[in-house]
Amino acid sequence: MTDIIDGDAVAADIRADLQDSIDALADEGVRPGLATVLMSDDPASETYVSMKQRDCEEVGIEGIHVELDPDAPADELFDTVEDLNDDPEVHGILVQMPLVEQVDTRRVLRSVDPEKDVDGFHPENVGRLVAGNPRFKPCTPHGIQKLLESAGVETEGAEAVVVGRSMIVGKPMANLLIQKGPLGNATTTVCHSRTEDLAAHTREADIVIAAAGAPEFIDGSMLKEGATVIDVGVNRVDADTDKGYELVGDVDFESAEGVAGAITPVPGGVGPMTRAMLLYNTVKAAGEQEGIAVDLP
Known part of the structure; x- marks a missing residue:
């Protein structure tokens, strides 16, 4: 069974925990x-x-x-x-x-x-x-760390592959994963549009973070059995719906589910966490600028 990592629920917990700091x-x-x-x-x-x-x-x-x-x-x-x-x-x-x-x-x-x-x-x-x-961790990578923590994923010693090298997600995510300390200490590979044989890298990964902005380009055949998959992509594709489109991630959820040990859905995975961590950083900034110690979740 593949565990679905509920970003909406984790984000709601973070917002609730921030309330003490705001108070x-x-x-x-x-x-x-x-x-x-x-x-x-x-x-x-x-x-x-x-x-x-x-x-x-x-x-x-x-x-x-x-x-x-x-x-x-x-x-x-x-x-x-x-x-x-x-x-x-x-x-x-x-x-x-x-x-x-x-x-x-x-x-x-x-x-x-x-x-x-x-x-x-x-x-x-x-x-x-x-x-x-760090003064502030970028919101999406920080949110991903919180999702990994909530799912009980051990990053220390893990093989992690980050697919994408943007300044918003890919680069800071790789930096967080290699840092010493909790939710770090991973052996981290960064793949991108010029990587040859992407699947050869992702199949060896305990953790795959897909952030390349290409709809459903990673499928179940490219994953290691039991891997944790964090899907950052939000792509609009044509579909027979009232809106004429649907949102999909960078991972083909249907084929990945059943191979992955845990996976985030799109929507409802990483997106809510990005917004929650923006609130987190704002509260942290207020405390530091005003010289008031606050306990952050």
Whole structure:
């Protein structure tokens, strides 16, 4: 039997556990504040931001949303980020990606105050992660660690394969897995679009983390019996449904189920954890900026 790792349930537990920290901050007159900035007319981005703001409201975090005209000059975005950097009631800043063509994404990542960079993408925070002293762990990789922990998966000494090398998931995930300490100490291989014979790597893995953004390209024949499979992909494919499409992961769930020892579904696996860890980082940022010790789950 393959265990289904329920990301919705684990994320709900984390949000509930964060409540004690949020209450402790409230006792000191502090309400964590998360600012989201949207400069895009991409419907998916609009949905993501709306969900993040709703999450904030549910747990008692102050959500501040700034929406900019996608046709506005880039300086309007940078001025907005600077204002949020200077606002003491804003503890975390998230600039929703992808950005419009006229904006330099790397410059945006550098412009966010590293102490408010709750995505963990500022070069300073990336460096701290690699050095083994993270200020903020990027939300999706951190959420995956929490899923592995909830499923009782032992990473120490395990063979792990990360498929994908993005700065959002693949690279930080590999760095977390090789770190000394809990949920680390794995022997980690990073595969990508130029990897020859991907299956030769995934079949040897105790843990497979699929984050390449290609629908159902990993199937059961590419997995080791009993492996733990974390599917990060969210891909829209045509389907005979009311919406005309369905969401699938990077893993062919049907063929992987029964081979894997444990697997995350899509949706309901990694996605809820990414949002939960954004709340986690915002609460952590508020505590550190206000000089208030908080116990985090």
